[in-house]
Amino acid sequence: MSDCEQIRRQLADYCVGGLSRRGRARVAAHLRSCASCGAELKALERTGALLEAVGVEVAPDDWELVRQQLAAQPRQRPRPAFRAAWGVGMAALGVVLLVLGGLVLEPAHQTGVKPAVVSVDAEMRGTMENHLSAVWAAPLADEAAVGLGLAELDEDG
Amino acid sequence: MDKRLREVQELVAEARAGNAAAFETLYRSHQAGIFTFVRSLVGEWELAADLTQQTFVRAWESLPRLRQVGAFGGWLHRIAANLVRDEAKSGRARLEIAASSLGDGDAPLRGVEDTSSERPEAMTVSAELRQQVRSALAEIPPEQRAVVVMHHLEGLPVTEIARALGVRPGTVMSRLARAREAMRVRLKPYVEGDNE
Numbered sequence: 001m002s003d004c005e006q007i008r009r010q011l012a013d014y015c016v017g018g019l020s021r022r023g024r025a026r027v028a029a030h031l032r033s034c035a036s037c038g039a040e041l042k043a044l045e046r047t048g049a050l051l052e053a054v055g056v057e058v059a060p061d062d063w064e065l066v067r068q069q070l071a072a073q074p075r076q077r078p079r080p081a082f083r084a085a086w087g088v089g090m091a092a093l094g095v096v097l098l099v100l101g102g103l104v105l106e107p108a109h110q111t112g113v114k115p116a117v118v119s120v121d122a123e124m125r126g127t128m129e130n131h132l133s134a135v136w137a138a139p140l141a142d143e144a145a146v147g148l149g150l151a152e153l154d155e156d157g
Numbered sequence: 158m159d160k161r162l163r164e165v166q167e168l169v170a171e172a173r174a175g176n177a178a179a180f181e182t183l184y185r186s187h188q189a190g191i192f193t194f195v196r197s198l199v200g201e202w203e204l205a206a207d208l209t210q211q212t213f214v215r216a217w218e219s220l221p222r223l224r225q226v227g228a229f230g231g232w233l234h235r236i237a238a239n240l241v242r243d244e245a246k247s248g249r250a251r252l253e254i255a256a257s258s259l260g261d262g263d264a265p266l267r268g269v270e271d272t273s274s275e276r277p278e279a280m281t282v283s284a285e286l287r288q289q290v291r292s293a294l295a296e297i298p299p300e301q302r303a304v305v306v307m308h309h310l311e312g313l314p315v316t317e318i319a320r321a322l323g324v325r326p327g328t329v330m331s332r333l334a335r336a337r338e339a340m341r342v343r344l345k346p347y348v349e350g351d352n353e
Contacts, residue, residue: 012337018330039349046348047341051309053280054290059192060206063184069214070177 003030007037015044162227169226172217180220184213187230190311191237197306198241198299208244212237230313231321238303238322286347293343301336304329 007030013019014027031038165186171179191212196205215236223232282290294302303322307313308329315333319326341348 012334012341013330015337016330016333018327018334043345043348044337044341047337047344048309049280050282050286050290050344050347051294051305051340052312053282054287054310056189056193056310057196059189059209061188062206062210063181063188066184066210066213066217067177067181069210070180070217073214073218 004034004037007031007034008040011037011041012044015041015048165229166226169220169223169229173220173223173226180213180217183229187233188213190230190313191233193310194234194303194306195237195241197294197302198238199244200295204244208237208240211240215240228317228320231317234307234313234318234321235323289347290340290344293340296343297336297339301332301339304332305336305340308333 007027010019010023010027014024019027031041165183168179168183172183188209192205192209195208195212196202199205199208212233216233219236223229225232294305297305304318307318307321308315313321315326315329319329322329
């Protein structure tokens with residue numbers, strides 16, 4: 001395949017900015033010395049300019065019909081972000097407490113294996129209680145809960 | 158931030174809160190684009206008008222759930238595309254349409270003069286040439302046609318188109334490039350040499 005054939009296969013991508021920096025430099029270098037490919041690029045650019053000149057169509061003004069339908073339609077309520085985050089935060093906290101509770105309550109002799117955590121000391125218990133209070137009072141302050149809540153809302157909009 | 162974008166964001170925020178007057182302003186600034194997009198896919202004028210109406214009604218219903226107010230334009234196109242798909246599935250519309258079913262040679266040209274300062278290469282075209290371009294557009298695959306209409310006719314950025322169609326920006330670029338090649342062949346007499 002000649003240089004010109006290879007370059008022409010990439011000219012439209014070059015035109016729309018779809019080439020890598022390296023590919024773009026290669027095409028640009030060829031164009032500096034090839035009038036024929038330059039003319040082809042010009043034709044592609046004119047095609048784009050023609051499309052832009054056509055513009056959008058004149059649409060019918062149906063606002064009155066739309067307005068009547070709006071008045072008759074029930075509107076979806078926004079899902080308050082704090083409620084979503086609060087729910088996720090509570091669920092996550094519940095899972096953590098269950099896991100910790102299981103580790104504390106499970107008798108070591110039943111498994112014959114020494115558990116990784118055998119007790120929750122007073123400091124950890126205090127931390128968990130403080131976290132529970134904080135999440136309850138200000139759910140948006142819980143970073144994990146907020147992250148999950150926003151991920152859930154992404155699908156809506 | 159771009160002034161127009163900021164205005165749209167403020168209007169979207171007001172419309173989300175239930176302000177119908179703000180939503181009317183959004184309707185008036187976006188209806189032509191949505192109508193052009195839908196008509197390029199379904200062809201029939203009446204059906205396109207109907208689906209455009211439905212797009213705005215559905216948007217009003219769902220607005221409270223729109224998280225990124227700056228993405229309003231792309232989001233509207235997504236709603237419109239879903240409605241077109243539903244129509245196509247139901248058999249009431251065909252996505253592969255005849256060239257003759259698109260275009261209106263008498264429709265006034267919109268946007269060219271207004272956008273000439275932003276798009277230096279913008280040119281004025283005759284009604285006949287406009288009809289030729291629309292007919293050529295109707296011949297290329299719908300997925301290419303959709304991105305051409307959104308990008309070239311409406312002026313939406315690639316990232317917004319990608320978000321609206323649920324594809325990667327690279328896919329949009331690739332479709333734009335293939336469409337450009339296809340349109341260049343079909344518009345050969347107008348884009349080669351000294352013809353404009």
